[in-house]
Amino acid sequence: MKVIAFKRTLQGTGASRRLRKAGQTPGIVYGGTAAPVSITLDHNALYHALKKEVFHSSILDLEIDGTVEKVLLRDFQVHAYKQLVLHADFQRVDANHKIHVKVPLHFTNADVSPAVKLHAAVISHVMVELEISCLPGQLPEFIIADLANLDAGQSLHVKDIVLPEGVTAIIHGENQTVAIAVIPAGATAAEAEAVAEKK
Structure with missing residues (x-):
């Protein structure tokens, strides 16, 4: 499965709130030898992907500004009562490491x-x-x-x-x-x- 994301430069609660209002979900990619990268994802696409079982247990192709990385969904937070994904965490995977x-x-x-x-x-x-x-x-x-x-x-x-x-x-x-x-x-x-x- 492919996931499209973009690098996020603005940090903090206010910036995240503005992103959510604009239909975006903040996230992060970490692991491997590269530094962690803050990202944004399209909220609706992510929301519907999270409903699919395969999204939670598959290696995903995460495209960030044109570059594709292999990742696993490691965590996500949803709003207590709204149909709103607040944040998503992805971990890079190495083909040679279990x-x-x-x-x-x-x-x-x-x-x-x-x-x-x-x-x-x-x-x-x-x-x-x-x-x-x-x-x-x-x-x-x-x-x-x-x-x-x-x-x-x-x-x-x-x-x-x-x-x-x-x-x-x-x-x-x-x-x-x-x-x-x-x-x-x-x-x-x-x-x-x-x-x-x-x-």
């Missing part, structure tokens, strides 16, 4: 899992994104969490997820839970009654 980034989890095959198909369990997503390490060129848009073998009462952990080549998960703690299959209380009672009736 990056740490969070990517979305896409859950598949829940409907065919034994948990749902046989026991009418509810699958709860404990995590919605996964922190990974990889080279910029190997960055996936998302990671698939396959629930096909999940049974009632079982959990899917980070170690159970098949990662793309060159990608490693950054695990905090011993065995992070990604999803869990829980049988609703009412369903459990109904199953117990059905068993009792058969006896």
Whole structure:
């Protein structure tokens, strides 16, 4: 994805307020060997880009006054109640250095899992994104969490997820839970009654 930006020379709260009134969003690009650069971006274009999942987990082509740099969106601030992006931070990436980034989890095959198909369990997503390490060129848009073998009462952990080549998960703690299959209380009672009736 390509992002167009322009160098920003005026600093301070007043200058930023004037930019926002003019439909611009202040931002900064940092990292690598070059000095940080203050930038401005078109607010509407940025606002709509932020709604796309891929914008948050992809290497972006940031064009500043005609020069293109590879960057990652690292942070952004939005207004408490207005549809207004206040600031955006981008980090330069080096093709030869690994990056740490969070990517979305896409859950598949829940409907065919034994948990749902046989026991009418509810699958709860404990995590919605996964922190990974990889080279910029190997960055996936998302990671698939396959629930096909999940049974009632079982959990899917980070170690159970098949990662793309060159990608490693950054695990905090011993065995992070990604999803869990829980049988609703009412369903459990109904199953117990059905068993009792058969006896």
